[in-house]
Amino acid sequence: DAMVIQNPRYQVTQFGKPVTLSCSQTLNHNVMYWYQQKSSQAPKLLFHYYDKDFNNEADTPDNFQSRRPNTSFCFLDIRSPGLGDAAMYLCATSRDGRWLGRANGYTFGSGTRLTVV
Amino acid sequence: AQSVAQPEDQVNVAEGNPLTVKCTYSVSGNPYLFWYVQYPNRGLQFLLKYITGDNLVKGSYGFEAEFNKSQTSFHLKKPSALVSDSALYFCAVRDPDNYGQNFVFGPGTRLSVLP
Numbered sequence: 001d002a003m004v005i006q007n008p009r010y011q012v013t014q015f016g017k018p019v020t021l022s023c024s025q026t027l028n029h030n031v032m033y034w035y036q037q038k039s040s041q042a043p044k045l046l047f048h049y050y051d052k053d054f055n056n057e058a059d060t061p062d063n064f065q066s067r068r069p070n071t072s073f074c075f076l077d078i079r080s081p082g083l084g085d086a087a088m089y090l091c092a093t094s095r096d097g098r099w100l101g102r103a104n105g106y107t108f109g110s111g112t113r114l115t116v117v
Numbered sequence: 118a119q120s121v122a123q124p125e126d127q128v129n130v131a132e133g134n135p136l137t138v139k140c141t142y143s144v145s146g147n148p149y150l151f152w153y154v155q156y157p158n159r160g161l162q163f164l165l166k167y168i169t170g171d172n173l174v175k176g177s178y179g180f181e182a183e184f185n186k187s188q189t190s191f192h193l194k195k196p197s198a199l200v201s202d203s204a205l206y207f208c209a210v211r212d213p214d215n216y217g218q219n220f221v222f223g224p225g226t227r228l229s230v231l232p
Contacts, residue, residue: 006160033219040205042222043161090160103168103213106220107153108160 002028006091006109013081013116021076021112023091032074033106034066035090043090049074050096078114086116119144119212121223123132129229138193138226140208149211150191150219152182156204164206167191178202198230 004025013019022034030051035043047056047067063085065077078085092106130136142148142204147169153161163175172184184192191208208223 004160009158020227040225040227042207042224045219048219088158092161103166105153105163105166106161108153108162110160111158113158 004091004093004107006089008112009022009110011112011114012049013078013114013117015082018035018079019078019081019114021078021114023074023087023109024072025078025091025093026072027095027107028071029093029095029107030071031092031096032068032110033092034064034074037088037111039072039082046076059115060070081098081114081116083116086114088113119148119210119221121208121210121221123206123208123223123226125226126224127227127229129231131195132200132230134232136195136198136202136228136230138170138206138208138228139190140191140193140223142191142208142210144212145188146214149213150182150184150201150213152176152180152191152193152208153207153208153209153222154204155225161207164193179225200230200232203228203230 007022033048034046037043045057046060047066063079065076088111090111091109094106095104126188135190140210151166152164155161164180165174167174168183175181184191206226209220
């Protein structure tokens with residue numbers, strides 16, 4: 001089945017040690033998003049790729065970066081994780097465009113729960 | 118700017134009873150509205166959406182929602198709740214005329230269905 005896959009499901013990292021979370025999709029969606037979710041709060045958008053164009057949210061810390069080497073894959077890099085970065089990280093995709101319309105919802109992966117020790 | 122409110126942090130309902138999870142929105146034009154459900158340690162799953170047409174939208178797992186333009190609401194409903202419906206529910210809005218704007222999620226409502 002076409003889907004959004006996030007690896008790993010659970011990640012434990014040390015304070016200050018760089019960590020990378022991965023997301024892949026078989027939907028051929030042109031937009032990919034990274035969200036941070038803490039304690040059953042609403043997901044908070046960190047950034048998204050519209051095709052190859054990177055769009056950073058204004059309040060996303062510099063500690064968070066992303067790469068999208070091709071349509072199918074997107075990575076979230078946390079350069080120096082702090083205790084406050086412990087959260088669920090959600091990847092989502094959508095099929096958007098001026099001609100495609102904006103009526104499509106997002107398809108989410110199962111998330112990666114990051115623990116910082 | 119668009120926004121979404123879910124006025125109840127928590128909704129408790131007995132199994133077999135009808136349930137309602139409330140959502141109100143603010144957007145400049147005609148909204149695209151969505152409901153998502155999140156089970157523990159999982160991503161968000163799409164339930165249903167309103168784009169245009171019939172105000173009553175039917176979705177997955179027996180859920181439905183009614184778009185009310187005058188009240189700017191999009192409440193989620195189910196005639197008979199199941200214990201397995203217990204989860205976190207998010208309402209989201211998109212402004213179709215604001216090309217650069219992504220989803221805006223509400224704060225979430227935790228639904229507990231008691232056996």
